[in-house]
Amino acid sequence: MNRLWVVVFAGSLLGLSACSTKPMMSDSPMNASSMANLSTTPPSPDPRIGLGAGLFDAEEAIWNMNMLSTSKPPEAFIGVTNSDLAFKGNYAFQGNYNGVQVWDISNPKQPTLTMEYVCPASQSDVSVYDNLMFVSGEGLTGRLDCGSQGVSEAVSQERLRGIRIFDITNIKEPKYIANVQTCRGSHTHSVLKDPKDDENIYIYISGSSSVRSEEEVPGCISAPPSEDPNSALFRIEIIKVPLADPTKAAIVSAPRIFEGLVAPPEHGASPADLIEIQEAKARGEFVVELFGQERVLPGRMLGQIFGPFLEGRGRTLETATAADSAAFREALPGIIAQQFPPRPAREDASPRPGPTQCHDITLYPEIGRAGGACGGYGLMLDITDPANPYRMDAVADSNFSYWHSATFSNDGTKVLFTDEWGGGGQPKCRVGDPKEWGANAYFALAPDGKMDFKGYWKLPAPQSSVENCVAHNGSLIPIPDREIMVQSWYQGGISVFDWTDMENVIEIAFHDRGPVAADHQGNGGSWSVYWYNGLIVSSEISRGLDIFELKPSGFLSENEIAAANSVKLSYLNAQGQPTYVWPNTFALARAYVDQLERSKGLSASQIEATRRSLATAEKSSGSAKSSALSALATELGKSSSNAKVKKLVDVVKGLGSM
Amino acid sequence: MSLVATFFVFLTLSACSTSSNTMSNEAGDSATSNENLEQLFWDRLEEAKSKFTQADVDFMTGMIGHHAQALIMSEMAPKNGASSEIQVLTARIINAQKDEIATMQNWLKERGQTVPEVHIDGTMLMIHGGGDHSMHMPGMLTQEQLDELRDARGLEYDKLFLKYMIQHHQGAVGMVKTLFETDGAGQDELAFKVANDIQVDQLTEIARMELMLKARTN
Structure with missing residues (x-):
């Protein structure tokens, strides 16, 4: 007993000294077998506990990542909430309640500010497509003329709550070309590029605020649908943007995807949890x-x-x-x-109500699905007809307060939902806050859209009561054949975890700062974090833009990271999930070899021989190279019928024919 | 209206110019030192605290009392033999609304306003420093209704709790609606967020409770 007690407190004391790690550059050599001598043991005690407070000088804890840079907000934006991110080419677009900042991240160790556009509105979540930029407005202060004075009248023709559209053909001088007003504003939005439609894009609006006055926006009805079929409640809004003339953007449909919902039975502990308990x-x-x-x-x-x-x-x-x-x-x-x-006892489960709104809708156009995090439900939508999505399945959970956002596995067979319990402004990662509340929930996803619960996972490091903390936005990292994701937890920092096995989610890297203020809950932490072309970019609410890279560890080899970094995106939006496609590279082949070593899919001698052959082939050229690779492919093909070996063979063959 | 006027004066002084966009090549590390930037950060937070009106203050003050009554109603659940489903609901209401009370108290304190302190004795709610705003909010239960709930047991408590909490939540949602319909209100970022989050969470909960009540009435 005493021993446990001591460990408990050693955690908070040692944390102070062990955690203030300065980021260091990666020093491990390329191509070395990165599996050896690399730890899979998390630091103990957890260095995130008890970090000292500060705005720009808070103590930091970092594990299995390098911080490449941290860039403070420019003067016009400091002290005002930074919100979501979007990416295009070498640019990161960072929303802020005062407008949008665009960072050039071609040199991630020293990002430069390309443009700052002052145009206040909360939340100013931002998306990009081609030469267009979209910005969400929800708060009562947003103005059509981008003025900072707010809108003091309750009903005003000067107010903007909805979507702002900009032409960013010249990124240094965005042109504000159009607005689409919506009845509940736009808390956030999702941009859908339908693979079958090159003439339009669609914007799904998640509006959760109260309905605006009809005097301000005609047709905004706050009565429930039972009283008025045109109610602005219980629906999402879909805006169609004609690319030939984006100023003609307009709402084309307001599907009621929530109707007739009843809850599935509630579930208990996941199988992995049961084993852990035993x-x-x-x-x-x-x-x-x-x-x-x-x-x-x-x-x-x-x-x-x-x-x-x-x-x-x-x-x-x-x-x-x-x-x-x-x-x-x-x-x-x-x-x-x-x-x-x-x-509640399971037999006591009663039907659940339909939500009145969605928070985030994550669109995954390549598989024709969207994950809607909508009030008390997680919805699976078919979006193959972009203007007319329909509901395939809905899950509810007594442990989930407010479904917030979704992330799919690359192959679309798994989906993760987050619960933004407390709206992101509350400290929900304290010791006494249950690990199912304000957490992630994991589901297997069948081709017919049905979802099957597998488990929960929450940031394992308890946070203080002055740190707002709950599951928030993140994205998949394209590690081949694995579901590895980076996620924001506000002042809980950012966490990288492996959810390949949804019943046994493992944290593999993190970064955290101490609170913004020691004596009261300040506004800070990571709003969102995304993998983009080899970088992990985080929008820090108060401190600016943080950029990280992954470090190899026992969980993740250098080759797997290199394979991930071979995936190149031309743009990325927060709620638009791209399909990751890995080009044939030696890094990809080596990543598969590392994974086969980890899973013991090949013998140690086969692994060793394959690595040698790959190294030799990479150094040679012409016919020598292709015949070496061809021989390796033949040899591997004979050695095993393992599915991953087959993938490796395909990559090796591909490399040989390049 | 005087507060609205103050608010405009502050904005004219603000460094945050209203004239659309500016350009710069270097962020943060130019002439502005870290210290100056940090000073600007805290100054701007201070400045933002002036963007409120009496309506916002009344809302926060009233909502603290409103939330406190939700705590009284919810904390009865284990003792009154509530079903486990109701006990999860009440546990979440307690956790959420306690945190929100702290947020609202802090909001008032940081703006130099009287901070209502909550005292609960059985079903008696006493708010010190809240004036009239804390006890007569839409949807709040009368002392008789509270005592009725206190005396209910098992299924009767469940049903009465749901009925009264739906009424209570609807009152809170109405308070948000009223706030947003008031000239000058909800311009403060945190006030808007607090009010909006209450509206979103409680609407979700009302719908959930309506079906829970229906399941128990049939």
Whole structure:
């Protein structure tokens, strides 16, 4: 018992010294086998706990990443909330409640500010397509003329709540060419480029604010659909933008994708959690029933409960005996039941209501699907007809407060939803906040759109009560054949995790800063973070733009990172998921070899021989190269029927024919 | 209206010019030192705190009392034998609304306003420093209704809780609507966010509770 107690507090003390790591450049040589001597053990105690506060001088913790740069906001934007990101070519577009900043990130160690456009509106989430830029406006202060004075009248023809459209043909001088006003504003939006339609793009509007006055925007009806079929509630809005004349952008449909929803049965612990519980019991750890589910009592929570318990028995940690420990074990269920009421029994599940709005809608056009995070539901939509999406499936979950955003696996067989419990402004990663609340939920996705729950995962490092923290935006990193994602947790920092096995999600890298302010909850943290052409770019709400790169570790080899970095995107929007396609490269072949070594899909001698052959082939040229690769492909093809070996053979053949 | 006037004066002084776009080649590291930039950051946060009206203050003050009553209603659940489903709902309401109360208190404090302090004694709610705004908000239960809820057990509590919490939430959503329909209100970024988040979360919860109630009434 004493040992546990000590560990608990050592965490917070040691954190102060162990965490203030200065980012370092990667120094490992290329092409070396990166599997050797690389750790898969997370730092202990977790250095994110107890980081010192500061705006530009907060203590930092970083693991398995390098920070390449951090760029403070320009004067016009400092002290005003930075929001979402979009990318085009070498530019990162960073929204801000005061407008948009465009950074040239061709040199990620020293980004330069290409353009700043002051045009206030919350949230100013930004997207780009070709020569167009779209910006969301939701708050009451947004003005058609981009003025900073706000709109003091409750009903005003000067107010903009909806989408602003800019021509960015000259990126240094955006032209503000059009607006589309919407009834509930645009909290955020998603840009859809339909693979079958080259003449238009579509913008799905997620409006969650209250309905505007009809006097301000005619046709905005706040009565429910039962009273008025034209209600602005219970629908999404779809804007069609003709590329030939974007000024003609207009709402073309307002599908009611929420109607007639009832909830599927609720689910209990994931299979992996059940195994974990059994193992913990076998080790004699404290297992408690919390919200109807057995779970291992987290160390820090144990500390908080055990101290007062001992006090009640007139003892301290130093004088505690085995009898105290046994008594504590007996009393624990009662203490827990008192502090945390149980979860509903499954048979008690009642139908759930339809949501009135979506938050984010993640569009994945190549597979014709969208993940809608809509109020109390996660929806799967068919978007093959862009203006007329329909609902394929809906999942609800008593543990999820407010479905926020979705991310698909590259092959479209898995989907992850996040729960932005508390709206992002509240500290929901404290020790006592359940790990299912404000977390990610993982689902297998069938071709017919049906979703099957697999598990939850939440940022493992508890945060303080002055740090707003909850699951937020992120994107897949194109590590071949694996679901690796980077995600923002506001002041919880950014976290990279592997969800290939959805029942056993593993964190593999992170970066975190201490709070913006030590004595009260300041506004800060990572709003969103995305992988873009080898970089991990984060929009820090107060501190600016952070750029990272991944570092090889036991979880992720240098070759896998190099293979990811061979994927090149021409643009990227937050809620538009691209399909990653890997060109045939030696890096990709080596990444597959590393994965085969990890999974023991080939013997050690085969791995060694394959690496040697690849190295020799890469150094040679002409017919020598192609015959070496051809021989390797033949040899590998004979050695195994493993699916990954087949992929490797295809890459090697491809390299040989280049 | 005097506050609105103040708000315009502040903006004219602000460094944040209204004239559309400017260009610069280097961000942050030009003539402006880190210290100056940090000073500007805190100055701007201070300056932003002047963008509020009496309507925003009344909303925050009233909503603190409103939320506090939701805590009273929810904290009864375990003792009154609520079903486990209702207990999850009440646990979340408690967690969410406690945090929101802290946010609203902080908002008022940072703007030099009287901060209502919440005192709960059984079903009695006392708000110090809230004036009339804290006790007579739309959707709030009367003392008789609260005592009725206190005395209800099991299924009766579940049904009564749902009925009253739907009424309570609808009152809160109405308060947000009223706020947004008031000239000059909701221009403060945090006030807008707090009000909007309350509206979004509670609308979601109302719909959920309506079906929970329906399931128990049939």
